[in-house]
Amino acid sequence: MIKLITALFLCCVVNGSYAQDFSDLWQGYFSYNDIKDVVKGNNKIYAASENAVFTYDLSTAQLETITTLHGLSGQTITTIAYNDTYGTLLIGYANGLIEVVSGPEHNILSVVDILDKQTIPPTLKRINHFNMSDGLVYISTDYGISVYDLERLEFGDTFFIGNGGNQINVNQTTILNNTLYAACGNNNAIKSADVSNPNLIDYQQWKTLGNGNFVSVAQVDNRLYAVKTDQVIYEIRNDAFTALFNYSGIPLDTKSVDNKLVVTTPDRIYVYNSSFNLLTTATLTAENNTQFTSAIITENMIFTGTKHLGVLKSSFLNATSFEEIKPEGPLMNDAFKIEAAHNTLWVTYGDYTESYNPFPLRSYGMSQMIDDTWKNTPFDDLLTAQNLNYIAVNPFNPSQVFISACQQGILELNGEVPKILLDHTNSGLESLRVPSSPSTVSVRQTGSLFDRNGVLWTLTCRVDKALKSFNPSTGEWRGYSFKDIIPDAFNDELGFGDITIDRNGTKWIGAFRKGVIGYNENGSKIKNLNTVAQNMPSTVVNAVAVDNNGQLWIGTIKGLRVLYNTAGFFEDSNANVKEIVVLDDGIPQELLSNQYITDIKVDGSNNKWIGTLDAGVFYFSADGQQTIYHFTTDNSPLPSNFIKDISIDAQNGKIYIATAKGLLSFTSGGSTPKEELTNAFVYPNPVRPEYNILGASSLNDINKGVKIKGITENVNIKITDIEGNLVAEAQSRVNLRASSSSYNFAIDGGTAIWNGKNLANNIVASGVYLIMISDLYSFETKVLKLLIIR
Structure with a gap:
């Protein structure tokens, strides 16, 4: 009876944790390489990684994960323990939080008493061990x-x-x-x-x-x-x-298990009987490049947590032969840059400071997710390329990928295999020149991307020709000088990060001291905005993005700005940027005022995804006037409010979000508009009773409703019954899908979503319905038929 009450209580806690339920739209991609603790219970092995847990069924060898998608906090785990009597897993964190996981559905109770205790300094709240x-x-x-009562679910002394x-x-x-x-x-x-x-x-x-x-x-x-x-x-x-x-x-770890003592050191596991007679020793071999962290035994098997290889399984009889056990995932949780392209997600883990200092150098590998399967490449296979950051995929040859290395140049890959490290000796790239140390070599590559013609544009920090272009088809390199605005390349500007290109071929670049820089090689035009008089809140620009209207969105460390006149930028002697003003309870407020913005991406609907340092991720309408979503650790599975990077899969509307503590994706349901209506289609069709997709009060859950996909950028869509009576209507840029809207029919880029309700807000009856699509630009039309069976 106690177990039942506990499970019901935990279920209530979890169900009330998120204001809106987006759980089916999120997917987590956590790393399970660095294991903090391993325990056993309920015929399973439980292994805690940095901020997630996975289980290994001893009978079936089945793996299962417990992550922020189930309600875990995403904070740093320090220890775990399992209680067989209550069937609960306890998770302890570095910040003092304790979570109690119960039942097959992994219902989670967050115990915040230690975390919130004011009389205990935050530095002393770490949970080190549970003794039951x-x-x-x-x-x-x-x-x-501290003493915690598992039956009452409350603290004692x-x-x-x-x-x-x-x-x-x-x-x-x-x-x-x-x-x-x-x-x-x-x-x-x-x-x-x-x-x-x-x-x-x-x-x-x-x-x-x-x-x-x-x-x-x-x-x-x-x-x-x-x-x-x-x-x-x-x-x-x-x-x-x-x-x-x-x-x-x-x-590092000492456990009493089945009347045996298990002691873990960085390179050995010792298993003793109660009289301290050594039963077996598991020893790392040269091929296992890692360290042990913790261990548990069951019958004659040893399950050992490691720092880089997940859990290693070995036997008492052969304790030097290991089997790796872990769910698929990226190399690390702290991704730096990500890029979604051609059914592949690329992930790098390099870094540099806000002022583009690459030291200390980071010798990390890289990750790729191809059709939900992860491939992790260790640093040893990356031709010595350190501090990997921006990823550029050749649009005309997706197997050719260039990854910037903020110290050695650019790593070129072909067919997912590192081919060559491009630097100052074998390409048009340059090393900075330190006046006091002429022999110093440092090729600090950052922002890189391809233009629509298949030419790679890349940025080099602290050199005169900071902008370079490379044509892979001809092998030609070109360099473009910034001397007109940066006379002393080494001292006047510490570095550049983000880069984007508009429809006029102008390259827009975010800099540390020079704000936002515009450069067009046709006429060698260069100009920047970085002063208060130009309405720039800071000289430090982290993110730049050109939207579908040709407007430049600028993310600084102190807020958001928009340059509306990009076409006339170089000719405008009084060029300046504008803040976006929104009404908050009728009071004008600057959008994202003083927010440290880390990234900006534009989706197929021309809406904006904006990442921040400590406020999560925002999703705004095309003009910024409407907040469609605002995801944080409090209302979503995000493990951290520190957003490192965002990338959008334009084909399916999946938004990849890299945080400081893990990588996730959110399926927004939108898509990039098509050029014409030829291939527009509606699904599911027919709509059968077992689908149970009609009547949702919100269009945010893309698992509900009828979708019309493959539509163009500016359309009007009417849905009528077979007799011609209007049932629903939506228009691009008018009926926008948003978490705060109450539309029954709305459009998100190249996808329209209808919840099956008519103009009277009632679910429609069974029958055939006509979907009439009209392109408001080209006047192209298309009619689709939809069968609904209720």
Whole structure:
């Protein structure tokens, strides 16, 4: 009965966590390479990565994930534990949050008592270990020990057990013979107290055993073992310490499992019986380039968490042969740049500071997702290219990809295989020239993209010819000087990031000191906007995007601006940018005022996706006047409000969002408009009763409603019954699909969505319906037939 009540309560908590339910529209792509902890329970192995959990069924070998899509916070996991009695998984976090996962649906209860506790400094809230006994959980933290009642789902006492009742670091606890033992840091040794003592909140009830710092303590079949930072494991008997073994490194994890002691060091797993006789040792081999982090055993198998390879499975009899166990996913969670093109998502993990300093250099690999299958390429296969960032895919040869490296140049790949590293010795790229160190070589490539003619445009930081073009079909390189606005290339401008190209061939570039730069090689025209007089809120421009109307959207570290007259920019002596003003409860407000903007992307509907440093991602209408969505960690599965990059799959409207703690996609349901109506179609058709797609109150869930796809940019669509009576009508740029709108029929780029309701707001009856599409520009028309069966 207790389990049932708990599950029902948890279900209520989860169902109320999001204001709008977009769960079916999100997909998560988390990395499961870096494992923080491994435990077992319910015939499964549970492995916690940085901010997600996966399970491995011991009977079926089936993998299942638990992520922010299920309601996890997305914060950094430090430890986990499983309770068989209540069938719950406890997850502890670095910030003090605890989540209780229950039931086959992974219902999640967030326990925020420690996280929200004002009297405990944020730096001391880390959850280090869970020790379960008789329905209670003794929680080891950096401030002491807290007790949580699993039956009541509530906290009990907290023990500050340092001298004078001070808050001290407790790494692990265990109970033996009714005594609670705590392994402590801060030179507080082992603390012990009678677990039945009703006054354990009094620090004077606790004894100190030994001296120094202890990382773990565990009991195995009436024996007590503790590991000290001197790398020695001790047996404690009658409060006396006996040294048993000196490890080559400090053990990272110590567990008592099935009357056995499992000790994990960075390169070995030791399994002992209760008498400390060694049963087996798992050892890393040269081919496994990683470190162990934690381990668990079941029968004669060892499951070991690692820093780079997920979980490794081995046997007692052959503990040097490993099988990798982990769900598919990218190399890391902290993606820097992403690019969706031709059914492939490219992910890089390089980085540079806001001022384009590439140091410390990052020697990371890269990832590709091809048709939902991940391929991760290690750094060793990338021809020494470090700090990989922007990705440019050749539109005329999608197998040819160029990835900027902010130190070595550009990495060219063909057929997903690194082919050549382009630098100052074998291409038109240049190294910066340090006046005090002429021999220094640093080819700092950042923003890169192809134009409509298949020419690659790329930016180099701190050189005179900062803009380069490369024609892959001819092999020709050209360089374009910025000397007119940047006389001293090395000192006057630290770097450039984002780049976009308008219909006139003008390249728009975001810079650190020069704001936004416009350059057109036809006439060598160059000009920039970076002053308060030009209405620029900051000289630092992170994002530039040209929309379908030819307007330039500019994202700075202090807000958003739009340059409306891009065509006359070079001739306009008073060129300036404008802020977007919206009405907030009738009061004019600047849109995204003072927001640190990280990225801007324009979708097929000419709507804008805008990422921020700490406020999540915004989705605005074409003119910015309407907020269609605003996703944060509070109302969506985003694991972080720090948006690193956004990329849009123009064919299906899928929006890929890279955050500081993981990568996700959101299926918005829109698509890029077509040039003509020839291939327009409606689906599902027929609409059968079992589909249950009609009557939704909102058009945001693309799993509901009737979709009309393949329409052109500016259309009017009428839906009539077979007798010609008007049932529904929508027009591009008028009936826009948005989270705040109440339309029954709306258009999003190249896709229209109808919820099946008529003008009287009632679901239509069974019958044949005519869909009449008219292009308002070309006057092209098309009629589709739709059968609805209710």
